[in-house]
Amino acid sequence: TSGAWVVPLPRKHWAPMACAPGVVAGEAAEAQGDPAKLTMVAYNMLGNQLAFGAIPWVMVVPSDLSSQALNWDSVRDRLSAEYKEHFHKNMQTGAYLAFRRLWGRDLSTQEAFDQAVGRSGEVQAWWAGADTLGYTGPGGESRTCRTLHGLLLELVQGQEGRDPALAARIFAHLEEADAEVFCWEKRGRRIFDTVTNWRQWPSDVGTSATTLGKQPRTSVDTGDSAAAFLDGGLESAVRGYFSAIGLPPGEHPDVIVLSEYDVHETSAETPSLDYLDDGQRRSFPEAMAALGYYAILFESPKRDRAGLGIFARSDKFAPPGDAAPGHQGGGRLVHVPPCSGAQVSTEI
Incomplete structure (x- = not known):
């Protein structure tokens, strides 16, 4: 399941940050704020090929619909x-x-x-x-x-036997959820908001659009307001996939680890988006770079290429490679090709 966990780590555990056997992401630079801890977020973003609201173990049917189906x-x-x-x-x-x-x-x-x-x-x-x-x-x-x-x-069986009308309502909900929750145009921006704490979506049923850090996205950039999204009966999907990670407003995690990460390259299914509300469309890693994160990509050997994306703040970590400590450019990609952990020996 998709979700995020925030882990405060004592500083002794994060200098340097080990990623895999023989791979070091860069020595920790002087920490900003509290130097005694590092905040790490781990999030399963759900590979795009499985971000499909009709898959039985992915689909979200609200109880007010499923409870009407006796079977x-x-x-x-x-x-x-x-x-x-x-x-x-x-x-x-x-x-x-x-x-x-x-x-x-x-x-x-x-x-x-x-x-x-x-x-x-x-x-x-x-x-x-x-x-x-x-x-x-x-x-x-x-x-x-x-x-x-x-x-x-x-x-689908209702109170009086087979109930095609109820079945049609359930199917219509799943179609709407696929378009409003799982489509990358909507899902990509909400994932970015969630893992970076750029803005937080409502996490409780019936909660109006919650303003934490940034204003909720409007109809201009997502096609729906947060309040309208909730009114549409999709609040359970929002709660399940985009709940706030628990950081104070405006505080960005130091390290973000994304599993099932398959959006490093743009495609027809995962196009560039206006993540930062500045009118500029960026790929996902470009948007992370704009917030000052370095990127390390571990590709999967599987056909779907869903690997592991690790993003570290450049104001807390020296960049990988030969860039100077404290460099603020962000976005430097270190690409580790698909292979078993025992074979990874490239020093970054």
């Missing part, structure tokens, strides 16, 4: 089983990440399927009926699977 636990179990068997990493479908996204689409018609897959032919699957997809199995056999939309309509 919600069994429905969720069935959703998980179908998703894992057919959609999570189905290499038989060509572009498996694109096929995965079909799980969360309303594919009740052939036209909807054609629009979803486009004309590229990358997804090796076909429409086999309302919310049903076909693909060729590993032995050459034809296989079929149901989408989230179809299973909800089929399975």
